[in-house]
Amino acid sequence: MKNELIERTKRFALNCWQFCFKVPKSREFNAFVYQLIKSSSSVGANYRASQRAKSTADFINKLKIVEEEADESVYWLEIFEEILPEHIEEIRKLKKEGSELLAITVASINTAKKNQNKQ
Template structure:
């Protein structure tokens, strides 16, 4: 599961990047593109960092960052859904993956908290 999540979080960042590459170039779009690229790439980077955590508390803290970044990525995808409705199929696929990663992350945080007690 750990290796699968490393791959899924990396794939999420790459898929978001490929989507952003197709977005029209303008100052307005670029602002949202930059936010999505930043947050989606942070998901994988911070999940990877969580695997090197020095303690359970450190692991939970790193996963909380993953939770925030994947939730933010879904938010930016929702913005794109409003401004680029013609891309709704691709956006929906990305949102679905983001929401699945979010659910897995929250479950992992809850499990780590329970096991700590």
């Protein structure tokens, strides 16, 4: 599961980048594109970092960053959903994946917290 999530989070970043490549170039769109690329790539980078955590607390803290970045990615995709209806199918697929990664992350945080409290 760990390696699968490393690959899945990386694929999410790449798929968001591929979508962003199709977005029209303008000052307004570029601001949103930058934010989506930044947050979606941070999901994978921070998940990967969580796998090298030095303690359970460090693991939880790194996963909290993943949670925030996944949630932010979903937010930007919701914005794009409203301003680029011609890309609605692709955006909805990305949003679904972002939401699933968010749910997996929250579940992992909750499990880690339970295990930490047992110690």
